[in-house]
Amino acid sequence: MTAAADQPTRRLLLVHAHPDDESIGNGATMARYAAEGASVTLVTCTLGEGGEVIPPELAHLTADREDALGEYRIGELASAMREVGVADFRFLGGAGRYRDSGMMGVPDNDVRHCFWQADPDEAAGHLVAVVREVRPQVLATYDEQGGYGHPDHIQAHRVALRAYELAADAGFRPELGAPWRIAKVYYNRMPRSVIEQGLAETAAKAPFPGVAQVGDVPGVVDDEVVTTVIDGAAYAGAKAAAMRAHATQITVDGDFFALSNDLGQPLVATEYYQLVHGAPGPERPETDLFAGLGAEVVAR
Numbered sequence: 001m002t003a004a005a006d007q008p009t010r011r012l013l014l015v016h017a018h019p020d021d022e023s024i025g026n027g028a029t030m031a032r033y034a035a036e037g038a039s040v041t042l043v044t045c046t047l048g049e050g051g052e053v054i055p056p057e058l059a060h061l062t063a064d065r066e067d068a069l070g071e072y073r074i075g076e077l078a079s080a081m082r083e084v085g086v087a088d089f090r091f092l093g094g095a096g097r098y099r100d101s102g103m104m105g106v107p108d109n110d111v112r113h114c115f116w117q118a119d120p121d122e123a124a125g126h127l128v129a130v131v132r133e134v135r136p137q138v139l140a141t142y143d144e145q146g147g148y149g150h151p152d153h154i155q156a157h158r159v160a161l162r163a164y165e166l167a168a169d170a171g172f173r174p175e176l177g178a179p180w181r182i183a184k185v186y187y188n189r190m191p192r193s194v195i196e197q198g199l200a201e202t203a204a205k206a207p208f209p210g211v212a213q214v215g216d217v218p219g220v221v222d223d224e225v226v227t228t229v230i231d232g233a234a235y236a237g238a239k240a241a242a243m244r245a246h247a248t249q250i251t252v253d254g255d256f257f258a259l260s261n262d263l264g265q266p267l268v269a270t271e272y273y274q275l276v277h278g279a280p281g282p283e284r285p286e287t288d289l290f291a292g293l294g295a296e297v298v299a300r
């Protein structure tokens with residue numbers, strides 16, 4: 001195949017650690033680009049087997065009981081992706097290849113096939129195959145801290161950035177496809193002023209027993225670090241529906257949500273990014289992840 005003439009011209013790849021991270025972090029962005037006809041591909045690195053379970057009637061799924069949560073969460077992710085209009089969602093190396101590593105410092109970190117123990121080059125190879133097939137111009141993932149320090153999120157960052165390099169390296173596993181250079185790489189971000197105000201509103205209005213701290217929220221940075229603001233207001237409903245689809249993990253109530261810790265957070269439809277590789281578009285901040293990419297780049 002010489003050119004991907006049958007592919008949509010704008011192609012976005014997102015790399016996440018567990019089912020639900022994509023809807024919380026990028027649900028509005030995914031819904032917007034999918035609605036606009038872009039190709040949106042999600043790669044999730046684990047099944048989230050180690051998660052807690054909110055609904056009591058599903059508590060039997062947890063790892064310490066039936067250990068059936070990962071399989072269940074595949075269905076939740078499929079439902080969430082229907083809500084945001086994304087058909088192309090995959091698990092790194094196939095469903096169940098890498099297991100949820102649990103929070104930092106727990107014994108699950110040492111399980112042999114957990115994602116934290118994965119060889120980054122081997123894991124990146126699975127992602128290189130996706131990159132060379134899909135040929136995205138834009139990649140969005142976590143920062144070096146994985147947003148907030150979860151081992152699977154840190155590893156997702158490492159694997160995504162390694163795949164970004166290796167996919168463009170013609171010498172790396174040519175059997176995985178022709179080399180592909182991703183034009184722009186973004187980290188998921190949350191401006192400090194936005195989350196501080198959102199948590200204050202949560203404290204005043206949200207129907208949860210407590211409120212999250214800034215430190216509980218992934219990707220928080222000083223406002224000036226943010227390069228790109230995606231207005232997802234038109235897709236707020238789709239994002240909320242996608243989050244609701246992850247019912248074992250998330251409780252949504254109006255403009256707020258809580259994870260299994262029952263600490264309220266604001267449900268924000270505007271999503272924020274930091275461009276870390278590639279040239280920015282002309283606007284400050286950018287309002288489009290594909291900003292500045294010439295016709296010759298998006299037509300490839």
Ligand SMILES: [Zn+2]
Pocket residue numbers: 017018021150153
């Ligand atoms: Zn996660």
